[in-house]
Amino acid sequence: MIQSDFDQRLRESAPEVEVPKDLSLHTASILADTQTRHRRRRFAWIGGALAVLLIGGGGTAATAATGIAPWAPDVQVQAPSAAHPQCNAGFEVSADNGTAPSAPVIRAARTILKSIDLKTLDTAPMQAYIVQQNATATNGTTGQSSPVHLDADDLKQQALEMTVNDIIQTRLSARGYDPTQVGLEATIAGCGK
Amino acid sequence: MSRVISTVDFNARVRENQDDLLRYLHRRLPNPADAADTYGETLLTAWRLRSKMPVSKEEARMWLFTVARNVTLNSRRSLARRSAAVQRLTDELKILSGPIHSETSEIQEAIASLPQEDAELVRLVYWEGMASHEAARVIGIMPSTARSRLSRARQILRESLTTIFTL
Numbered sequence: 001m002i003q004s005d006f007d008q009r010l011r012e013s014a015p016e017v018e019v020p021k022d023l024s025l026h027t028a029s030i031l032a033d034t035q036t037r038h039r040r041r042r043f044a045w046i047g048g049a050l051a052v053l054l055i056g057g058g059g060t061a062a063t064a065a066t067g068i069a070p071w072a073p074d075v076q077v078q079a080p081s082a083a084h085p086q087c088n089a090g091f092e093v094s095a096d097n098g099t100a101p102s103a104p105v106i107r108a109a110r111t112i113l114k115s116i117d118l119k120t121l122d123t124a125p126m127q128a129y130i131v132q133q134n135a136t137a138t139n140g141t142t143g144q145s146s147p148v149h150l151d152a153d154d155l156k157q158q159a160l161e162m163t164v165n166d167i168i169q170t171r172l173s174a175r176g177y178d179p180t181q182v183g184l185e186a187t188i189a190g191c192g193k
Numbered sequence: 194m195s196r197v198i199s200t201v202d203f204n205a206r207v208r209e210n211q212d213d214l215l216r217y218l219h220r221r222l223p224n225p226a227d228a229a230d231t232y233g234e235t236l237l238t239a240w241r242l243r244s245k246m247p248v249s250k251e252e253a254r255m256w257l258f259t260v261a262r263n264v265t266l267n268s269r270r271s272l273a274r275r276s277a278a279v280q281r282l283t284d285e286l287k288i289l290s291g292p293i294h295s296e297t298s299e300i301q302e303a304i305a306s307l308p309q310e311d312a313e314l315v316r317l318v319y320w321e322g323m324a325s326h327e328a329a330r331v332i333g334i335m336p337s338t339a340r341s342r343l344s345r346a347r348q349i350l351r352e353s354l355t356t357i358f359t360l
Contacts, residue, residue: 126201162200
């Protein structure tokens with residue numbers, strides 16, 4: 001038998017495996033499960049033009065709209081809208097998976113968060129990603145197609161949060177930390193919700 | 194500091210290679226549930242290790258296969274960790290999984306009888322369509338070593354499959 005025939009027989013011995021036509025949807029769903037595990041959101045942000053302005057660093061205390069609980073996220077941004085000009089949003093690093101709040105990885109994450117320039121952060125790639133993901137979203141229970149539509153302001157806000165989270169996670173990984181020990185929470189105050 | 198791939202680019206590299214990765218896993222783990230589980234575990238592991246994913250598309254592809262191979266070798270899968278998303282893929286793979294053709298089973302067994310790394314080298318080259326230097330990267334050996342092992346493996350297969358290959 002000549003070599004080319006021999007090679008062909010070996011190639012044809014590969015078990016026949018049919019890949020589902022909608023593997024992209026499965027992949028997107030698995031990745032979304034994986035990547036959103038540490039993107040907890042206590043509240044949805046309020047809509048409105050996102051003229052992001054960094055107004056405070058770590059340790060700055062503000063009072064939530066209710067006036068009951070002190071509100072002290074690690075960083076705050078103004079996210080005003082016509083209806084809620086005093087709307088503020090904050091990001092806060094949290095300890096996940098039994099990690100001590102004082103652990104080095106948490107301190108490192110908080111340092112990274114505070115170093116991010118929210119005024120100049122490019123969220124366009126994440127917005128495009130969210131749009132693509134939402135267009136191919138499926139119902140988590142039935143698996144049926146269930147596209148999600150966000151208005152422009154919600155899209156910008158979600159992209160901002162995910163971009164910030166992405167930066168923290170990737171920089172922690174690059175520094176040798178386990179990013180699964182860290183969560184990011186977005187909170188709001190004065191936004192009417 | 195080394196450049197870390199973004200989430201958007203990470204997801205793009207996964208999507209570009211998803212079909213080949215699933216085929217790779219399913220050929221080594223014929224049980225559809227195992228293949229789907231390992232596919233999900235591969236994506237999770239790749240995500241956790243994404244700071245090590247090369248920026249180059251070609252190198253990222255080889256890196257993903259390396260992750261898949263390591264997950265397959267070290268897999269300690271647990272049904273408790275199977276997400277709803279992975280379960281849906283499992284269900285679909287059950288439908289699509291076909292019978293193994295008997296005429297190829299002898300060749301598959303001959304490949305399986307090779308030393309483990311040599312068998313994987315043959316599968317990567319002939320089943321997954323990789324060049325020998327790409328397969329070497331996935332296994333973690335020198336390209337020259339891969340070429341010599343491949344040559345030796347071919348010879349062994351020719352001898353052990355004389356009956357089939359003289360038909």
